Amino acid sequence: MSNSESVPHVDPGAAPYGNFPNYYSFNPPENRISLLPAELLHKLFRKPAESDSSTQPLLGLDVGCNTGDLSVALYNHLTEPHSKSSDVPVHFLCCDIDPDLITRARASNPFPDFISYATLDIMDSSAVRGPVNDFLQQFARSTFDIAFCMSVTMWIHLNYGDQGLVTFLGHLANLCDYLLVEPQPWKCYRSAARRLRKLGRQDFDHFHSLSIRGDMAENITQILTAEGAAKLIHIFGNTSWDRSLLLFKIQRHPC
Numbered sequence: 001m002s003n004s005e006s007v008p009h010v011d012p013g014a015a016p017y018g019n020f021p022n023y024y025s026f027n028p029p030e031n032r033i034s035l036l037p038a039e040l041l042h043k044l045f046r047k048p049a050e051s052d053s054s055t056q057p058l059l060g061l062d063v064g065c066n067t068g069d070l071s072v073a074l075y076n077h078l079t080e081p082h083s084k085s086s087d088v089p090v091h092f093l094c095c096d097i098d099p100d101l102i103t104r105a106r107a108s109n110p111f112p113d114f115i116s117y118a119t120l121d122i123m124d125s126s127a128v129r130g131p132v133n134d135f136l137q138q139f140a141r142s143t144f145d146i147a148f149c150m151s152v153t154m155w156i157h158l159n160y161g162d163q164g165l166v167t168f169l170g171h172l173a174n175l176c177d178y179l180l181v182e183p184q185p186w187k188c189y190r191s192a193a194r195r196l197r198k199l200g201r202q203d204f205d206h207f208h209s210l211s212i213r214g215d216m217a218e219n220i221t222q223i224l225t226a227e228g229a230a231k232l233i234h235i236f237g238n239t240s241w242d243r244s245l246l247l248f249k250i251q252r253h254p255c
């Protein structure tokens with residue numbers, strides 16, 4: 001399979017945020033799911049045997065969920081009986097900038113009581129506050145247990161520049177205790193820019209001025225772990241698209 005997001009037969013000018021309408025026909029969820037241990041949630045959140053077994057729900061945030069196929073696959077994978085976290089209710093909030101993708105995700109949602117979808121630009125802090133805070137407040141919580149940021153960083157980076165990427169990662173880290181990131185490697189940036197040029201379109205606003213470039217998994221790790229803000233605790237290997245899945249534990253320092 002090709003290792004860049006150059007495969008979709010969609011005019012990329014029409015998908016400037018990576019909002020490809022048929023994403024899962026060329027990158028099926030299984031490519032990523034197969035790298036994640038089914039017991040991930042149990043391993044991260046298991047309680048000591050003697051602790052009270054009250055079932056605080058586990059909360060997940062999926063940023064850039066497209067039509068929700070990966071969100072649902074993650075939900076199934078992490079909650080199915082052999083995962084041993086199935087006794088704990090798990091609730092996901094999944095968001096995407098593209099309202100059409102969210103409409104499709106809602107229409108095919110197999111678990112509407114457990115998976116919620118919202119249209120929002122994660123870079124628009126005032127728009128994010130509403131749905132994210134409303135979701136967290138239902139559970140009297142201020143953060144998610146885990147956030148997923150799968151194949152989204154490049155689109156944020158190309159559309160909002162270096163500072164946008166740094167702000168985005170910082171914002172996500174503030175929202176969760178664990179963060180799973182699948183960064184697109186630099187060669188995908190070149191492919192995305194080449195596609196636009198082939199179509200005679202203007203380059204992404206920021207492509208030529210990005211100074212964060214090269215090894216994107218390493219760059220993103222450095223941004224997240226700067227000043228001890230997060231710790232890289234696991235790399236789950238590489239997908240067939242040569243993308244690594246990086247799990248960070250966010251370190252909260254008392255003020």
Ligand SMILES: C[S@@+](CC[C@H](N)C(=O)[O-])C[C@H]1O[C@@H](n2cnc3c(N)ncnc32)[C@H](O)[C@@H]1O
Pocket residue numbers: 017018019020023063064065066067070095096097098101120121122123149150151152155156
């Ligand atoms: C390449 S797709 C990845 C979809 C999914 N996360 C996955 O890995 O299967 C990138 C998604 O991020 C969404 N996206 C890009 N920028 C966004 C933003 N600023 N806010 C919310 N979603 C965004 C796009 O609409 C698109 O659906």
